[in-house]
Amino acid sequence: MLYIEAVNRAEELRRELRYHSDLYYNQDAPEIDDFTYDKLMRELEDIEAEFPDLITSDSPTQKVGGQAGEKFSPVVHAVQMASLHDSFSFDELRDFDRKVRETAPDTVYVVEPKIDGLSVSVEYRNGVLVRASTRGDGITGEDVTDNILTIKSLPHRLKNAPAYLEVRGEVYMSFESFLALTKRQEENEEKPFKNPRNAAAGSLRQKDSRVTASRTLDILLFNTQQIEGETLTSHIESLEYLSSLGLPTAFHKECSTIDEVIAEIEKIGDNRGDYPFAIDGAVVKVNDFETRELLGSTAKFPRWAEAYKYPPEEKVTTLLSVEINVGRTGVLTPVGNFEPVLLAGTTVSRATLHNIDFITEKDIRVGDRVLIRKAGEIIPEVLSVVEHTGSDEPFEFPKLCPSCGSPVTREEGEAAIRCTNTDCPAQLMRHLIHFVSRDAMDIDGLGPAVLEQLAQAELVKSPADLYKLTVEDVLTLDKKKEKSANNLIFAVEKSKSNELYRLVFALGIPHIGLKAAQLLCQRFETIDDIMNAKAEDVATIDGYGDIMAQSVEQYFSLESTVKLIGELKALGLRMTPSEKKSGGLFEGKTFVLTGTLPTLSRKEASKIIEDNGGKTSSSVSKKTDYVLAGEAAGSKLTKAQSLGITIITEEELLNMI
Numbered sequence: 001m002l003y004i005e006a007v008n009r010a011e012e013l014r015r016e017l018r019y020h021s022d023l024y025y026n027q028d029a030p031e032i033d034d035f036t037y038d039k040l041m042r043e044l045e046d047i048e049a050e051f052p053d054l055i056t057s058d059s060p061t062q063k064v065g066g067q068a069g070e071k072f073s074p075v076v077h078a079v080q081m082a083s084l085h086d087s088f089s090f091d092e093l094r095d096f097d098r099k100v101r102e103t104a105p106d107t108v109y110v111v112e113p114k115i116d117g118l119s120v121s122v123e124y125r126n127g128v129l130v131r132a133s134t135r136g137d138g139i140t141g142e143d144v145t146d147n148i149l150t151i152k153s154l155p156h157r158l159k160n161a162p163a164y165l166e167v168r169g170e171v172y173m174s175f176e177s178f179l180a181l182t183k184r185q186e187e188n189e190e191k192p193f194k195n196p197r198n199a200a201a202g203s204l205r206q207k208d209s210r211v212t213a214s215r216t217l218d219i220l221l222f223n224t225q226q227i228e229g230e231t232l233t234s235h236i237e238s239l240e241y242l243s244s245l246g247l248p249t250a251f252h253k254e255c256s257t258i259d260e261v262i263a264e265i266e267k268i269g270d271n272r273g274d275y276p277f278a279i280d281g282a283v284v285k286v287n288d289f290e291t292r293e294l295l296g297s298t299a300k301f302p303r304w305a306e307a308y309k310y311p312p313e314e315k316v317t318t319l320l321s322v323e324i325n326v327g328r329t330g331v332l333t334p335v336g337n338f339e340p341v342l343l344a345g346t347t348v349s350r351a352t353l354h355n356i357d358f359i360t361e362k363d364i365r366v367g368d369r370v371l372i373r374k375a376g377e378i379i380p381e382v383l384s385v386v387e388h389t390g391s392d393e394p395f396e397f398p399k400l401c402p403s404c405g406s407p408v409t410r411e412e413g414e415a416a417i418r419c420t421n422t423d424c425p426a427q428l429m430r431h432l433i434h435f436v437s438r439d440a441m442d443i444d445g446l447g448p449a450v451l452e453q454l455a456q457a458e459l460v461k462s463p464a465d466l467y468k469l470t471v472e473d474v475l476t477l478d479k480k481k482e483k484s485a486n487n488l489i490f491a492v493e494k495s496k497s498n499e500l501y502r503l504v505f506a507l508g509i510p511h512i513g514l515k516a517a518q519l520l521c522q523r524f525e526t527i528d529d530i531m532n533a534k535a536e537d538v539a540t541i542d543g544y545g546d547i548m549a550q551s552v553e554q555y556f557s558l559e560s561t562v563k564l565i566g567e568l569k570a571l572g573l574r575m576t577p578s579e580k581k582s583g584g585l586f587e588g589k590t591f592v593l594t595g596t597l598p599t600l601s602r603k604e605a606s607k608i609i610e611d612n613g614g615k616t617s618s619s620v621s622k623k624t625d626y627v628l629a630g631e632a633a634g635s636k637l638t639k640a641q642s643l644g645i646t647i648i649t650e651e652e653l654l655n656m657i
Contacts, residue, residue: 006051013044017060035280035312038086061300072142072205073635075133079225081119081168082138083300084283084307090262093284096306097258104291110235111264112222112252113272114281114307117172118201121225122148127161129154131634134204138300145634146594147204150213156596156631158245162229167242169221170250173200174276177216182379184437186327195379196278207619214439218277220250235287254287265308272310281309314373315348316386317341319366322353322395326403328430329510330419334359334397336370336382343374351380355415356397365391401426423560428462429455431508435463439514440506441495445488453477463506464567466492496573500527503573507561511551519543520552527565527575531556584613585657589625591616592640595633597650605653612657620645628653 001009020037041060048055055061087093100107119135132148133141149156151171158165173181173196181199182192193199203215224238232238239249255261265282272279286292286304295303318339325333334353341348351372353359364370364382367390371383401408401419403426410417419427432451436443443466454460459473469492474485504527505517512520523541524530530552539549555561569575591609593602593616600608605628606616620627620639627640627647640647648656 006047010044010047010054013040014059016040021060038309072144075141075143077139077141080138081121081135082302084305085301086307086309088309093308094258103294107291108287109255109261110252110285110287111255111261112250112283113268113279114283115170115172115220116197116278116280117170118204120169120171122167124158124161124165126163127158128631129156143635144204146209147212150209151217151219153248154219155246161245162227164228166225167221168223168225169219171200171204171217171219172277173217181215219248221247222250233289235285269310281307283307312373313343314371315341315343316369316371319368319370321366324398324402326401326419326424326426328427328434328508330424330427331416332408348380351382356417357415359395365395367391434508435506440502441498443495444491462564464564467571500574500577509551509555511548516548521577586612586614589614590623591626591628592620592624592636593628594636595630597630600650
């Protein structure tokens, strides 16, 4: 490459890598896969190796890609959380081995899976979890202690712990949790996360830890960053020590030669379809800590470790047919049925084709040979058409709903095509499932199987019919006995007193999620006020946009909606928000809760405060009156101390009332 070509290409690569790095690390919304990103990085590294004078201090090759966000308190890492250098071939791994053995001929390695999640530091002092932070740029990360505390597999207290321990690990979302989350997002017509890594990162960086808790994150630890009170001499010893404390660690294999390393990497790759989490490679580490010290590090990478990145597996198969599914809000979604093919450890025969724009853009036709892969090793997706071997005609969406035969429509500016019949049978089942779900009306015992039986028996044709059910009706269903029938009817009756925002969310208004439903009910006094509101009034709500506001007005103007709300009113469901407490001991006072309380849950403590006229907030500011602090209180406590805010214990709260 000529020098001037190298200058231009290096600058082009830096711009591209910075752009994609920001999307990946800071916005959790990448546009390209990891393998493509890593290839671009390798190309820039090769140019800078050939022309060292082109290396700049701010080059992506010299820095970790992330940065600390503004919505969390910054944490400066005492031990840098470095990234790893990547290899894309076994020849490159052998080159890594050769360089290591020039310094330490008898080196033993440890091979681990490279989990595709978000790297974090977790700190324990005298056995108590006191702080957790993201990697950020490797030097400064974000304090995410409250969110880390929602991970059930991570102990909040350690027995026989050292005076101080800092460990590094990877927060991830299991395939099972990811599929459940994306299913909920699709049912609510929210934009689903592309892969488990994005889902984990987006969930861990939520301001409201209750949202994080609902996402069911997990963690595996793979490094001891700092320790006081114990001496560890090798990586395997450190992993065994962490396990003895009850901390979750990644599986690993000791290898004496590079051939053994490669064999283990191939084994991990062959089995990656069997793991409950996504991996994008394997990590090779020098076991002995003294040898690591001798090898040292570059500005960005340790010289004692290397990551091997698996290329995304892609296969060509034939599109046999396209079926149209009708969603809860009437959206028609095309699903491709393929000739079965083994991909990333599992057999793939179906994949969503998203919408008409996706099909048109890629010119997908039945009978085509198409290239598919798994995004994030889990969701099959069509990358491109390899060859038109079937129909000569472009695919056409049906003009009528395949479920009920009603006309379909497409609103201007939307990719979605919808059934116009709100009583469509396909919509009914998905609507009922959403209506009774935990965040909606939360009716225990009404799972999909029971709802299916009720619909087939024509006992339920709308959500209102749920509140007309009797014990005798339920006893006609398969496997229902008197006790369970009574419990189900009790749960239905109990749900009538739910907060209004739950009912609004349960209605399944397009573009309106749980938080949007809460905001709507805070703005308007009653369900009638909401039904009479115009889009311009709704759009004044902080957090609402024009599309959401128009969706609310359009939904409540439908004749079917007016009928449903009328029925639910007559059946006794709550149609106004709870009255705000006034005149209580804590009227006008704002509390922030942090840490683990001795006897009360946060929900119980919040209820005590609200029952006495106060309100709770998730963040500390100058407007905060009290911080209720328990064990392992993190950055919120520190900030409260710096602002001079009154800090109280659970005992003091109870004494106050």
